[in-house]
Amino acid sequence: MKFLHNISRIEAFSDGVFAFAATLMVVNFDMGGEMSFSKANLTGFLAFFVSFFVLVALWWVHYNFFRRTDYMDNKIITLNSILLFVTLYYVFPLKSLVQSWMGEGVKTPGDLASLFVMYGIGFMLIFLCFALMYYRATTKSKKPKEKYILHFYFRHFLIFVVVGLLSIVLASAEIGIRFGMPGFVYALLGPFCALHSYFYYKNQEHQL
Known part of the structure; x- marks a missing residue:
């Protein structure tokens, strides 16, 4: 007998993993035993601040997926599990x-390049999982409007994957590494996503 998947259990487990990732950030947030605004403490706080809100943003993207579809199968569960695993990994290169930025932990351009590569791999894999989850839900959706929205986000998150891959290539070749070029590449997400949204919806208007 085939049982239906319990989405609430999957969401609860996912929330638990996100909470654990936040806990890891707190555990690794070291004030060095001094309650003062030294450079080391400021750097640690900034790393914690940025990492926490990036994690919240990822949780929000994850939350929205389950708001847009109620379809669930073993393939989406597998992709979701990979996503959660990579999210736990992603916390550490993001913090580093x-x-x-504050001149700590990186001694050579090669160290910075390696850091960008690790960050890019995590970034790319996370959004590849999101894209594939949306693609799977798109192929199984029976509602035209829902199918349209899911397909839009499948393509939307593929843009994130491409930009992450571009950053990895630049970092691996150490192109513009002294100026942080592999990091500035992520600014392309804004115009690329805006263009995608404009042309996607414009194409939909022509089909109506």
């Missing part, structure tokens, strides 16, 4: 990257 923020600390590098």
